[in-house]
Amino acid sequence: MARKSTTQSKIVWTVIAWVVALVIFFPILYAVITSFKTEPEAIDGFSLIPSGTFENYITVQTQRDYFKPFTNSVILSIGSTILALIFAIPAAWAMAFAPTRRTKDILMWMLSTKMMPAVAVLLPIYILFRNFGLLDTRIGLTIMLTLINLPIVVWMLYTYFREIPGEILEAARMDGANLWKEIVYVLTPMAVPGIASTLLLNIILAWNEAFWTIQLSTTNAAPLTAFIASFSSPQGLFWAKLSAASTMAIAPILILGWFSQKQLVRGLTFGAVK
Amino acid sequence: MATQNTKTLARLMMAPSVIALLVWMVIPLSMTLYYSFQNYNLLTPQNVSFGGFFNYQYFYTDPAFFTAIWNTLILVVGVLAITVIGGIAIGLLLDQPIFGQGIVRILVISPFFVMPPVAALIWKNMIMHPSYGVLADIAKFFGLQPVDWFAQYPLFSVIVIVAWQWLPFATLILLTALQSLDGEQKEAAEMDGANFVNRFIYLTLPHLSRAITVVILIQTIFLLGIYAEILVTTNGGPGYASTNLTFLIYRTARLGYDVGGGAAGGIIAVVLANIVAIFLMRAVGKNLDK
Amino acid sequence: MGSITLKNVQKHFGEAKVIPSVDLEITDGEFVVFVGPSGSGKSTLLRLIAGLEDVTGGTITIDGKDVTEAAPAARGLAMVFQSYALYPHMSVRKNIAFPLKMAKMEQSKIDKKVEDAARILNLSDYLERRPGQLSGGQRQRVAIGRAIVREPSAFLFDEPLSNLDAALRGTMRLEISDLHNQLKTTMIYVTHDQIEAMTMADKIVVLNRGNIEQVGSPMELYNTPRNLFVAGFIGSPRMNLIEGEYAQSKGAKTAGIRPEHMTLSKESGLWKGTVSVAEHLGADTFLHLDVDGIGKMTARASGEFGAHHGDTVYLTPDETRLHRFDDKGLRIAG
């Protein structure tokens, strides 16, 4: 735009943007740095250069059995996502390719369940979980995460499927494909990118869900959210170790997140912004 | 496409999702509604009796209730203000040609992927801690008295943390919307002699209006339910200073074992959330028709 | 073989009776064009024949066999869609081969057929490309190729040229006509463009609001339109429709005269008009006139007839080419 001073203005904007970005990113960066400090170092004033110890990572595992909540997080997020996809793919397929007058209402209603404040049903769910022996079980939490994310999964898939032109499926039908072949040869290859994006976003959401996981688990099924939250009451000085645990808790999802920027917008706005 | 066969099939394929969500919505909600009219405490589960509107009255007359409503409002509005204004500013910044745009983007959106308890603990211990936090270090460097953020400004501190988590979301959506602004439109406006401010007011802002609406509405839904950040940092205190409605209901129900009271609070929360939801559904629904 | 019969075919979408009732006979090898304004039910009718929609009532017979309830693939028809509906994740070769693969044909036979079709359609150099890497006209050919290899008893086309630019549309029109002459297979072709209908069809079916207004050869429709709708729809520029005194003097409610059936003069004639716009096409000039006592009319003049905005021109209709319609809009014979 500013044609005369293109390079100059680009440098100015670059500096400003980098400063802003680093300020925003700083808390994460500082936690990662702290995780490589010793405990005394961690509380010894501001420093960006750690002594480079891996001790914290080892201690977190040996003293607090970090691996267990991590495994739980992996199982819960992937399990609930796959379960949600199994429910949602047929539903979204039907809504996208055989819409009726009620399809839109059903979609809106599904969205509305997402707006129910979780806390409003905290007690009934807690009591039901207690009575069915689901408290602090992976199965219970998986069901919970599946249900709370199901509307988003249906919606995301729906917006992706809707972009597949119905005429292509009709062409396949004219070409002699039965429903099964239509799904295998035509629909699935065209839907894979959308399904993959949905999978990715939903794993992120499930991994970071921090209300039900904290409410419904204590030790056995507790994922990283509940594990980390249990550090909130300080037992001695433990920041370097906490940083190590935090770094491990956010690293995998941070990386997934970087890959899913575009889908994130689309998924969380229910397709309203693309 | 729309032959009778496919229609029947379509119904069958939607059924599992619809039924699952229906059950998940109807059963707990009706239980909440039922409990809200009962005197029911988990510590004395044998003494359950019909309580009429007692729970609502109890909840309503509790001074903590209004504090919590007020805190909820401040929290939501405060975070929205910071994220929307910040999001537009950073969105505009990232829409400029800059070196290393991809990396800058990644850095900016990262906080969104940090799970709430981690975000809260990082801020609590490493940034805002009165003796060891980075902000305290900075204050000491300038010879100032460090601020004990969570004791002195508990709600504000929570707002900062939550805003940090949601700023990336607002930025990303507003940036996406900005990038879809037609280049020809911008050039036409430039030809018409509009300067940067005018282009922003008459072209960019109207173009962003829908994205801003979406950001506000979706964030509101999530912000009404803020929980882990409070639990981990202030635990709602001091007193009720940083207790929002969600946290108050949690306190009543889980810490006070008061099923009836918690349920009444839950129903109030549902009513409030519905008011917001109606607006969101309108906005999203309109987009569906396009 | 490809004779198709529709008997009392109806289609309702909820309350909307999109096709009230249609009877139609298509004989083997015919090139039939469904023409009508947008929303007149052309696509719906085609899709009913294809089996992509269920009929609400009536029967569809192909080669004497009742296929009303049959699945699309079982009807032995091939369809070319407006959007081409190519499979974006498959190469051109795989696209064309897809129906053969579905029919479980041997791979060697498939290869041969695909290559033959590609040769006919000038696609041999593009077989390994994806549809996304092709131009509009090439995609169109792939869609046709996919239809040809199945050796269907009839081809169905739904506005196949409407996504192409004007020049390409002309070329493809010829190619499709040419294909029909080679294959001699029944073709049903849907379009809203009456020029396509006139130039390609053996038989035109004029549709309006789901009803057949007239069936006939292009020249039949041109010479003896059955009613005002067909009169106004077929022919370009449109027929001039005149009401009032002149029509009454001919014993009709409405009189119709085509722009090309009037003699023009600068000195004298039956009607006196003023030129508002003159469209010079070279060989012809279309004059848009304000005629005293009648209103707006269009007339065709030869290219040499120099006329410009504001000029006075006299018109005389060729009364042997006059069309007369009664107060129901129906043609009065004779």
Ligand SMILES: Nc1ncnc2c1ncn2[C@@H]1O[C@H](COP(=O)(O)OP(=O)(O)O)[C@@H](O)[C@H]1O
């Ligand atoms: N699936 C459908 N549901 C409801 N109405 C439809 C459907 N398909 C077509 N119609 C209606 O039927 C009429 C004819 O449509 P169509 O056959 O597509 O017309 P054409 O192809 O001549 O433009 C239109 O008014 C259209 O709105």
Ligand SMILES: [Mg+2]
């Ligand atoms: Mg059509």
